[in-house]
Amino acid sequence: MVGVTTAATADTDVAHSAATDGNGISRAGYALLRGAVPADWLDELRATFDRCVLPSDQWPVPRQLSWRHSLLDLDPKVQAVCRLPALLAAVGVLIGERFFLSQVEGREPLAGGGYQGLHRDLSAHRPGDTVGALVFFDDYGPANGATRIVPGSHRAAPGEPPFDLTDESRAVQVAGAAGDILVFDADLAHAGCLNPSGARRRSLLICYFADPLHASHLETARLRGVRMDTSERFDFDNHLSSCIPARCSSALPAMRWATDRPGPHGQLITSRIP
Numbered sequence: 001m002v003g004v005t006t007a008a009t010a011d012t013d014v015a016h017s018a019a020t021d022g023n024g025i026s027r028a029g030y031a032l033l034r035g036a037v038p039a040d041w042l043d044e045l046r047a048t049f050d051r052c053v054l055p056s057d058q059w060p061v062p063r064q065l066s067w068r069h070s071l072l073d074l075d076p077k078v079q080a081v082c083r084l085p086a087l088l089a090a091v092g093v094l095i096g097e098r099f100f101l102s103q104v105e106g107r108e109p110l111a112g113g114g115y116q117g118l119h120r121d122l123s124a125h126r127p128g129d130t131v132g133a134l135v136f137f138d139d140y141g142p143a144n145g146a147t148r149i150v151p152g153s154h155r156a157a158p159g160e161p162p163f164d165l166t167d168e169s170r171a172v173q174v175a176g177a178a179g180d181i182l183v184f185d186a187d188l189a190h191a192g193c194l195n196p197s198g199a200r201r202r203s204l205l206i207c208y209f210a211d212p213l214h215a216s217h218l219e220t221a222r223l224r225g226v227r228m229d230t231s232e233r234f235d236f237d238n239h240l241s242s243c244i245p246a247r248c249s250s251a252l253p254a255m256r257w258a259t260d261r262p263g264p265h266g267q268l269i270t271s272r273i274p
């Protein structure tokens with residue numbers, strides 16, 4: 001692959017609360033939340049992923065053959081991951097209005113597979129109304145097909161043409177540890193990469209939609225393999241705490257977040273303090 005660099009690696013010191021610098025996330029189009037998933041959840045999440053793997057031809061619509069897919073949206077721990085406070089805060093900053101969890105499934109690039117061209121998942125009615133998140137269950141990087149992104153590619157600057165998806169020169173392949181979460185605007189250019197080693201790279205791919213998209217979401221939910229209840233709403237009014245439903249925050253272990261500085265592309269990188 002041409003022009004892919006590894007960034008945001010040895011930055012365990014870099015930390016920032018997702019809600020304190022919405023402009024940073026909005027400008028970069030993504031946030032990398034380091035250590036967002038409590039470490040003692042990971043074994044259970046990996047076991048759930050493996051238990052729920054479903055072959056491509058058993059999904060309502062066949063899946064990419066160079067990937068392993070896991071139908072795990074009903075699992076309570078997976079649902080808890082989708083509601084982690086920092087994740088909801090970052091999603092709230094990007095969507096900027098009331099939103100809901102629309103989809104979550106497990107994905108893993110197989111040995112020799114996983115390569116995708118840069119693409120957008122695409123917003124629906126307005127830029128910013130759809131946000132994706134990748135939750136890594138294994139350490140990830142160039143050796144096992146970690147995701148690449150093009151920072152800032154979700155919005156063209158005034159007078160500039162939209163980002164050219166064939167241009168790999170600004171692509172950055174993320175790398176990090178199990179438990180990190182990459183949150184991104186659906187219009188950000190991104191893609192899976194070749195998994196050259198076959199080392200495991202289990203992840204959740206989560207999708208959040210702005211509230212007005214719920215009716216259209218319901219029309220296609222079954223085709224997308226969505227079985228979970230999507231009636232819960234998350235409010236965003238520019239404060240981290242208001243983005244977190246009380247029942248979720250009380251169900252989660254206490255978390256402290258260091259506040260420091262944005263990452264190299266203006267994105268926010270948060271680290272959980274043990």
Ligand SMILES: O=C(O)CCC(=O)C(=O)O
Nearest residue numbers: 107146147190191192193
């Ligand atoms: O898992 C990844 O690295 C990216 C997956 C993705 O963008 C997709 O399947 O559309």
